[in-house]
Amino acid sequence: MPRPQAHLFVCQNERAADNPRGSCLNRGSKAVLDAFKREIGDRGLRTQIEFDGSTCVDCCALGPAVVVYPANTWYGNVTPADVPALVDAILAGETLDRLVIAEEAIRKS
Numbered sequence: 001m002p003r004p005q006a007h008l009f010v011c012q013n014e015r016a017a018d019n020p021r022g023s024c025l026n027r028g029s030k031a032v033l034d035a036f037k038r039e040i041g042d043r044g045l046r047t048q049i050e051f052d053g054s055t056c057v058d059c060c061a062l063g064p065a066v067v068v069y070p071a072n073t074w075y076g077n078v079t080p081a082d083v084p085a086l087v088d089a090i091l092a093g094e095t096l097d098r099l100v101i102a103e104e105a106i107r108k109s
Contacts, residue, residue, distance in 0.1 A: 024063030
């Protein structure tokens with residue numbers, strides 16, 4: 001199988017519900033990962049876009065967080081409704097600016 005165009009890491013970290021940092025899983029990241037699985041599968045893109053759940057990417061207050069490589073683009077507050085537009089952007093080699101985590105916020109929340 002050829003190398004994929006992009007590899008997505010969808011944070012699945014879970015903390016206690018009362019943790020002040022929160023966690024991506026408690027904010028709906030499982031549904032985001034499931035949406036990527038459906039969207040990529042339905043479009044027949046499994047050889048172009050790889051995706052995995054990950055442990056904490058340390059952007060807890062901005063979750064659910066998705067990191068895209070090799071572009072090194074970090075997205076925050078991602079919802080399942082955002083997934084089709086994210087897939088479109090990835091395929092076009094673009095970013096979805098409204099969800100991009102600012103450089104100074106990465107690993108600071």
